[in-house]
Amino acid sequence: MSIDAFLRPINHSETLLINERSEQLESSRRVFRFGFGQSPFPVPACVAEGLRQQANAKAYLPVQGWKPLREAVAAFHRQQDSVDWQPERVLIGPGSKLLIYAVMASFTRAEVLLVSPSWVSYEPQAKLAGHKVSRLQANADSEWRLTPEMLDQFCHQRETPELPLILVLNYPGNPSGTTYSEDQLQALADVLRHHGVLVISDEIYGMLHHQGGHRSLARYYPEGTLVTGGLSKWCGAGGWRLGVLHVPEALSESLLPRLLGVASETWSCVTAPVQYAAVEAYAFGPEVASYVQRQREILSSLGQQAAGVLNEAGISTALPQGGFYLFPDFGQWREALARLNIHTSDQLCERLLTEAGVALLPGTAFGMPQEVLTARLSYVNFDGAAALTAAADEMIAVTQP
Ligand code: PLP
Numbered sequence: 439m440s441i442d443a444f445l446r447p448i449n450h451s452e453t454l455l456i457n458e459r460s461e462q463l464e465s466s467r468r469v470f471r472f473g474f475g476q477s478p479f480p481v482p483a484c485v486a487e488g489l490r491q492q493a494n495a496k497a498y499l500p501v502q503g504w505k506p507l508r509e510a511v512a513a514f515h516r517q518q519d520s521v522d523w524q525p526e527r528v529l530i531g532p533g534s535k536l537l538i539y540a541v542m543a544s545f546t547r548a549e550v551l552l553v554s555p556s557w558v559s560y561e562p563q564a565k566l567a568g569h570k571v572s573r574l575q576a577n578a579d580s581e582w583r584l585t586p587e588m589l590d591q592f593c594h595q596r597e598t599p600e601l602p603l604i605l606v607l608n609y610p611g612n613p614s615g616t617t618y619s620e621d622q623l624q625a626l627a628d629v630l631r632h633h634g635v636l637v638i639s640d641e642i643y644g645m646l647h648h649q650g651g652h653r654s655l656a657r658y659y660p661e662g663t664l665v666t667g668g669l670s671k672w673c674g675a676g677g678w679r680l681g682v683l684h685v686p687e688a689l690s691e692s693l694l695p696r697l698l699g700v701a702s703e704t705w706s707c708v709t710a711p712v713q714y715a716a717v718e719a720y721a722f723g724p725e726v727a728s729y730v731q732r733q734r735e736i737l738s739s740l741g742q743q744a745a746g747v748l749n750e751a752g753i754s755t756a757l758p759q760g761g762f763y764l765f766p767d768f769g770q771w772r773e774a775l776a777r778l779n780i781h782t783s784d785q786l787c788e789r790l791l792t793e794a795g796v797a798l799l800p801g802t803a804f805g806m807p808q809e810v811l812t813a814r815l816s817y818v819n820f821d822g823a824a825a826l827t828a829a830a831d832e833m834i835a836v837t838q839p
Pocket of ligand 1: 475532533534535536557608611612640642667668669670676679680681
């Protein structure tokens with residue numbers, strides 16, 4: 439019997455594939471790897487040392503997470519973000535990605551609302567969980583942000599008002615690189631409250647706001663905001679797989695038990711040595727604090743340089759505010775590109791990779807329409823501003839001969 443007809447249409451994530459393709463090409467030419475977004479920073483020494491010391495820890499820990507870690511996480515976010523995080527409503531999971539999926543898997547039916555562009559995994563996750571996916575198209579003028587007007591209009595015109603609505607909002611954004619101000623979050627909160635929307639607020643890059651000015655939606659809309667974060671970005675520890683989720687008090691008797699059910703029937707608990715070591719990170723002593731500060735300075739400087747080089751080459755991009763990405767719009771090159779038979783963002787990225795050795799991820803990976811010529815550039819995987827200038831020159835040479 440062939441199983442093909444029974445398999446889900448789910449594929450290897452594009453962000454991981456681009457890295458593999460860049461590696462293959464590297465044997466034959468110089469490749470500018472702007473595709474894959476992984477923190478280049480080492481794990482802070484004191485946190486890595488904590489892990490080494492706990493290498494023999496082997497017990498299963500509680501499904502919700504080791505209590506001293508949940509306490510440290512809650513205290514950290516209360517202090518950093520002025521939000522009311524409580525340890526009894528924190529869930530520790532193997533990465534925030536799986537925690538986001540756990541929220542989706544806790545619902546039998548829901549409508550998941552995504553902003554285009556947004557991170558690649560939300561839509562496949564929502565579909566795996568069997569939910570309806572709706573999208574709102576953001577634009578370059580608002581630096582790819584969701585606006586309260588768009589949200590309000592969508593809520594008024596929903597086709598399935600009987601389903602709970604779960605908005606996934608990510609800021610600082612992957613791929614946008616931009617974030618929301620206090621006023622913008624407040625304005626969104628008013629609309630969200632009015633329509634009773636549940637939000638998964640993906641704040642994995644919050645600590646990497648370049649100016650240390652991250653604001654959490656949970657401050658303005660505490661009753662409906664689930665926040666996710668973790669060690670992957672600000673501690674450079676993506677491979678450790680430690681994510682955190684905070685559940686609002688209003689959902690502590692309904693959703694939280696279901697989340698614990700999903701956790702206990704799937705991952706059981708996060709690796710014990712990692713949880714013990716994570717306490718050191720979340721205690722946020724002077725060594726970790728200055729490590730984060732230094733990262734912000736480096737990212738800010740790289741991001742501003744990268745945006746400057748692109749803008750000078752006529753590829754418009756918003757100045758980054760946090761994280762490691764830019765989401766340039768090649769619209770100004772449209773005519774020159776059309777003469778080369780490049781009409782879509784997939785075609786653009788394919789040609790840039792094979793002919794200029796520049797690896798970018800096409801906007802379509804983030805839910806953008808093909809004809810909007812956008813791509814994500816990750817500015818942490820290159821060896822200095824000179825490489826970026828060289829890459830821009832190659833792109834211009836290839837696309838505007
Ligand atoms: N959310 C966004 C926007 C990301 O870019 C990533 C990682 O690339 C994640 C979530 C997943 O992070 P974690 O390593 O905590 O699963």
